[in-house]
Amino acid sequence: MVLSENDNTIPILTFSVIIRIEKLRLMATSIILHNQGGHPIMRTTEMLIPTLREVPAEAEVVSHKLLLRAGFIRKAASGVYTYLPLAQRVLRKIKNIVREEMDKQGGQELLMPIIQPAEMWLESGRWHVYGPELFRLKDRHNRDFCLGPTHEEVITLLMRGEVRSYKQMPQLLYQIQNKFRDERRPRFGLMRGREFIMKDLYSFDRDEAALDVSYKKMHEAYTNVFNRCGLQFRPVEADSGAIGGSSTHEFMVLAESGEAAILYCTKCDYAANVEKATSQPAAGLDPTTQQLALKEVSTPGQKSADQVAAFLSMATGQIIKTMIYQTDKEIVAALVRGDRDVNEIKLQNVLGALTLELAGDAAIQQATGAVAGYVGPVGLKNIRMVADPEVMAMANAVAGANKAEAHFANVNPNRDFKPELVEDIRLVRAGEPCPKCQAELQEAKGIEVGQIFKLGTKYSETLGATFLDENGKEKPIVMGCYGIGVSRTMAAAIEQNNDENGIIWPAAIAPFHAVVIPVSAKDENQVKLAGKLYQELNQTGVETVLDDRTERPGVKFKDADLIGYPLRIVVGGKAIEEGVVEVHQRRTGKTELIPVAQVVEQINKLLPTL
């Protein structure tokens, strides 16, 4: 019999099963307490908490190491993990916080299939677009299916069938579901897996204004979720990428191990993914600058902007860097200042290209007549040029001459070349001025734990999900989608909350609030008192584990630190002789001696502050 995790009811099967279950329940309520939907609180001698002394060789980042060592996860395949009981408890807490915040904004939970028929994806066009990241499979009749990496198709088709009128909206529907992506390179344990747990909510609105309302609700909900999870995070503006859509924010947990680079303002609230980040546009061309005559200079062996600048004794910022890119439809030249880099995502968006990569030597030669390093905009023909606005503000600059070993000096935009497009295509770096307030931008690494997204009518149009407005006019539903990586959030929490001894769980998502440790398993008085405290704490709602193993105290302390219980209650000799127990806070290391009679009350007071 398999019970789903959210199912608190027990299906009635046979009489004997019922009897057994009832017996267990009676036993459980008499000795052990229940919480969280029927989970009995347990003693470590009865629990599966396989801690490891040594770090498995496969782990690189701290969350992965600690999840393995502390007995939270085990690998089934690359990027695929079993969540052991401790992890499952953490996941349930995160999910419950998510549920509460979604429901608070009017979200309704549903559950969609993991297995999705190819037809849905053919209809949206993504069956062929999605590529090898989509886990595909066939049934016995050779029909195509996939494991859902996301659920826009399923939900949009559902709503196409159910929504007829503007009166039926808005709708905010969400699920918490396992998702599948056949990542090229799964890595960092739970951070980038091939199977992962995600909350996804989809909003359905009658128009953009209503979508804005839904979007704001989700922004608020996400802020609440990550605050409640005890995470340090930042919502950042992001590139809308392949899904399309107009506006999107990512919620980034700040951590060194993060895979995303973000830029944020030190003064105002501006923050953006580096893919999207902009900075204060450079000052316009100084009209008093005299434009000098174009001249060719010999620059043997000087290819990079730095080399050329050094060779000619000028600043790298005076060089025009020309990069040749190959897209799915054309070859283009991208111009940025020598001390800048091209932001390929911005460039791709500007060009409306599906793919973009640096052109090879042969393509560069063919398009420009020069080799990489000596390419420049002057005299470049039959190839589109995209210039960053900064380039247009340069005067008497240096650029490649489109022939070997030579550059032009005194190059002036508009006079010597005229790009087809002038767009922001540069990669912003720390130190540049904020686009909003001009204060200095800083750079940080982040783990993307959530993203909210205005989809608009992209899916409703292709899938024909329409409704009638108050004028009886048929319109496509305006959609948004909003994801939270639940399993990734667990990993991110550890990245942000750990020390050399192990995990330091924020109390709101800790698998248990406290552990009670009798110092000596042989001392009956200690064991009895520890058991009593354990029961009383649980009765007052403090989720407590009793470490009743006959291990030496050091072993139990080490495990407690590793697992990261926010509170540790040690019942030792003093408890019996002086009537005090030791309450230790994992995060601060603070230890207090508290009279036995007050412990339960004190801990109940302490817990909400952790």
Place this chain on the structure above:
RNA sequence: CGGGGCGUGGCGCAGUUUGGUAGCGCGCUGCGUUCGGGACGCAGAGGCCGCAGGUUCGAAUCCUGUCGCCCCGACCA
């Protein structure tokens, strides 16, 4: 997908160069001593050396193929 590395008891590793039938630490089992930060002693259990071929009297070791895993890069709702 490109580059690099690794598969040897549950975990961490040595042994591979120079073929001779597998070893160390941790963990595990039993007994004893210990008992406030991963104890000690004694006695044990546990491995077709990723898999499949091949070379050889003999393969963890050499050759071929294959599978898996990790790291860097590219990529990424």
